[in-house]
Amino acid sequence: MAAPPRTDAQKQSIKNRIEEKLRQGYRPPGLNGQGPAAIAAAGKDAEQAGEYASAAAFCTAAYGLTGEFEPDWTLYRPRQYQHRPPGLPVIPSQDHITEDEPEGDPIRVAVIGDAHDSPHLPDKSRFYWMGAYIAEHRIERVVSVGDWMTMDCFSSHTDRATFEGMAKPTFEQDIDSFHQSQRAFQDGLGGWKPKKDICFGNHENRARKYDNLHPDGLSHWMLLEQAFAQWGWRTSLYGEYRFIGGVGFVHVPFNALGRPLTQNQRPNKALCDTVHGDDHRATQLTDYKAGPFRSPTVYSAATALPPGFIEGFSNKGGSTWRSGICEAVIWGGVVRSWKFEEMSLLRHRYGQKAAA
Numbered sequence: 001m002a003a004p005p006r007t008d009a010q011k012q013s014i015k016n017r018i019e020e021k022l023r024q025g026y027r028p029p030g031l032n033g034q035g036p037a038a039i040a041a042a043g044k045d046a047e048q049a050g051e052y053a054s055a056a057a058f059c060t061a062a063y064g065l066t067g068e069f070e071p072d073w074t075l076y077r078p079r080q081y082q083h084r085p086p087g088l089p090v091i092p093s094q095d096h097i098t099e100d101e102p103e104g105d106p107i108r109v110a111v112i113g114d115a116h117d118s119p120h121l122p123d124k125s126r127f128y129w130m131g132a133y134i135a136e137h138r139i140e141r142v143v144s145v146g147d148w149m150t151m152d153c154f155s156s157h158t159d160r161a162t163f164e165g166m167a168k169p170t171f172e173q174d175i176d177s178f179h180q181s182q183r184a185f186q187d188g189l190g191g192w193k194p195k196k197d198i199c200f201g202n203h204e205n206r207a208r209k210y211d212n213l214h215p216d217g218l219s220h221w222m223l224l225e226q227a228f229a230q231w232g233w234r235t236s237l238y239g240e241y242r243f244i245g246g247v248g249f250v251h252v253p254f255n256a257l258g259r260p261l262t263q264n265q266r267p268n269k270a271l272c273d274t275v276h277g278d279d280h281r282a283t284q285l286t287d288y289k290a291g292p293f294r295s296p297t298v299y300s301a302a303t304a305l306p307p308g309f310i311e312g313f314s315n316k317g318g319s320t321w322r323s324g325i326c327e328a329v330i331w332g333g334v335v336r337s338w339k340f341e342e343m344s345l346l347r348h349r350y351g352q353k354a355a356a
């Protein structure tokens, strides 16, 4: 049997509840932001008051309101500190600016920047140190923001026919080196089993580009995906975002033409907190947004190279390169804590253990 239609008094009560939340700084529909919006917050109250069986039932009823019962969305008052203009009386109450405690528990994510594994760096200790750090701190998620490996076998910068190109590894050598790096990481983790995600970088993407240019039936890309799957990594394509708790992870944010954004453009264009790699820096940038919004912050996760190591292509311009591991704590859709620990500290802490 269909539920009886709602009375005008019931509709008015829903409207009142929502308008009260708008005045308290909860968002109207369609406005971007963190925390519950006005309808959801009102639904929670209605459920607690026993008026509705669930917040979802309240929301369904709320979305059906039309005409005179549609809430006046313009009552929305942004959660923004109201500074007293000079010469005017003190603003009596600022209660509505207090942020709610986000729902759920904070999510801890270890972020590994560009590790650039390669047969040219046969010492894989840094992967062991990172694994040991994650295990010791009991971090439940790991994201590599790509360029775990350099995939120099498919580098288009150096032609195999050149003297320099003769030193390029083969695909097998690159994959073999990759497995060694993963073995070291796994040894560092010991029995600790975090969830692992990688957002592929331009270096992993070299395999896709190569396959496209050499359609001879052998998919190096598939072999690469298999190699990552073997160690339990979930992958996403170069340029694609992986969202964890509302925070975007990507190798590097793109512009509309599919090219990496410059450093200044990234915080300017971002619509959500973003963690990325690619530029090998350890930065935390935010840019002003017009209006009462929380501007997103964009974090660069540096590299995960041996302490002080700068790749040959940048050895005269590597002053901004940093190597280490990052830890993000995500809660309520944004990064609440960000930590960067330099690789030298990891070596200091875990180097002896590896040698023992």
Ligand SMILES: [Fe+2]
Binding pocket: 114, 147, 201, 278, 279
């Ligand atoms: Fe890189």
